[in-house]
Amino acid sequence: MSAAAAPARTSPVERGGIPVAGPRERAGDRLFRLTVTGFAGVILLAAFALAWQLTRGSLQTWKAFGFSFLTRTVWDPVSNDFGALPFLYGTVVSSLIALLIAVPLGVGSAVFLAELAPRRVSDAVSFAVELLAAVPSVILGLMGIFVLVPAVRACEPFLSKWLGFLPLFRGAPYGIGLLSAGLILALMILPYITSIAREVLLTVPRPLKEGMYALGATRWEMVRSVSLPYARSGIVGAAFLALGRALGETMAVTMVIGNTPQISASLFNPAYSMASVIANELAEAAGDKHLSALIAIGLVLFGVTIVVNGAARLLIYKTEGRK
């Protein structure tokens, strides 16, 4: 903080040596520093207040079930019997499916936009990609119900015919379920990955690329051995930002995941996510225990996001360190 503020304090003097840095300016600088410190503090405070409130609201559940809340698979609001595992499973698996689809697609299209496409095409396409990121998730959810789900339902019999030896692709073709949830999430996070990866790839220094070409490398070789390694930490960061978004996405997932708290090997089967169960049941949760269990789910989701972000930091730190 103070290191960043120091050059700002001297800069007016350096600029042409005009002595504008009077006592008033100093006071202004100080005010500025205090203000932005305050802003940063508010963010920190909000995060802590959130954790505190979630913990306080869910105490009843932790007291009743302890950590077994995380491993129990029942969710019965009538007899106040609660467990978080099916929701944890649904959230993590649907997000992983999304990542599995969106990362190759996103990085691939970013390479095209940054390296192959003419600048004008690239800018136009990037603009469209950013527009995609601005589509409200309820709209994507509706599209999911009316377009994606019927399409998935039509495809599922073929998937189980050809890939049915894997337990992943067995079961009744409802269309609704983990697979659809993963697909819609992939669509939602794709713009993040594409646009960040493109920006990062555009920062690869030209001399490095030209050096590769001078050595007789093809375009593919250049991308593989210069651009991608150079942009690696940025791309990893983009993937984790996208994963964070996927974990917390509520509306679109709720509309296509089938909302059934179960754990099954097949991607065709309906499942449930943490954000969905909160959105679905909070308004009508009249019982204290039910409410507390839903808030406990919120705390678990908060924890998962922290773990993912921590892992992202660690990974970026490691890849940067290797360079």
Add this chain to the structure above:
Amino acid sequence: MKRNLLAVLAAATLAAPAFAQVATLTGAGATFPFPVYSKWFDEYHKVKPDLQINYQSIGSGGGIRQLTEKTVDFGASDGPMTDEQIQKAGGAVLHLPTVLGADVPAFNVEGVSELKLDGPTLAGIFLGTIAKWNDPALVKLNPGAKLPDAAITVVHRSDGSGTTYCFTDYLSKVSKEWATKVGKGTSVNWPVGLGGKGNEGVMGLVKQNPNSIGYVELIYAMQNGVPYAAVKNKAGKFLKASVEGVTAAAAGVKMPKDYRVSITDASGPKAYPISTFTWLLVYPKNPDAKGEQIKAFLRWMLKDGQRMAPALGYAPLPAVVKAKVAKTVETIQ
């Protein structure tokens, strides 16, 4: 400049009491009666321009919580408050029935447009014990229909809802197995099926999935033009849900003093069995002039408001119940 700003501020503060002359009542709760409630509050504001009623349809559970915390003047719920909840809210909360609604089993089976169901069969389908459309129980009830040899896809609500409360309340009454295994509530642990969000979510799933069945509010099925089943009532008659059938169900039940009564599986030959009241929750004693304001609105609701209900797909209160509620309204302070 600064002085101007001050002047504007001062003017604003002075002007504020002028706005305050329009009194406001705030309420929160059930989403199911929201269309008719918002119509009522709108129309009532036209009749009485000096009172504005502000209603937030945040769900029955939320309505009960906000009423308990006294952040609203009245609540609304599709299920009656439990004794425990009433204790928490200070010991006395009046339940005033306003309108009635019904759930219908909407289905999507190719070549079948009429379906007859009785309570145990419906419970069997939602328990998963009746898993195929050509199950003997279904064939026996529908001798003429061409029921396919296909698995039944069950669809239920995923969000907590008064619709679910009414439906599971009915199943608990007609099936012992349902009562012990699942029970009744705004959200329950469904043994089988897909969860759709809201009436539109359930409707969408039923429409898209061949051989499916799900429950939705009557008005929703009527608007969407999907076939829905006739359900056998306590008198042994098969009835398709209608506004009249729902009102008949309310007339056929013995009304307790606090109105906290379930009218599912009501007796009477014309009573549709999966029906429910929806209630406004009001404190018997209210601060300031609020008691009088609430009272005046409720009088108007019983007289003029009731007539607006059928057009919006809600069943009005039967005359017996209306007369009773009118007496209770007069006790509000």
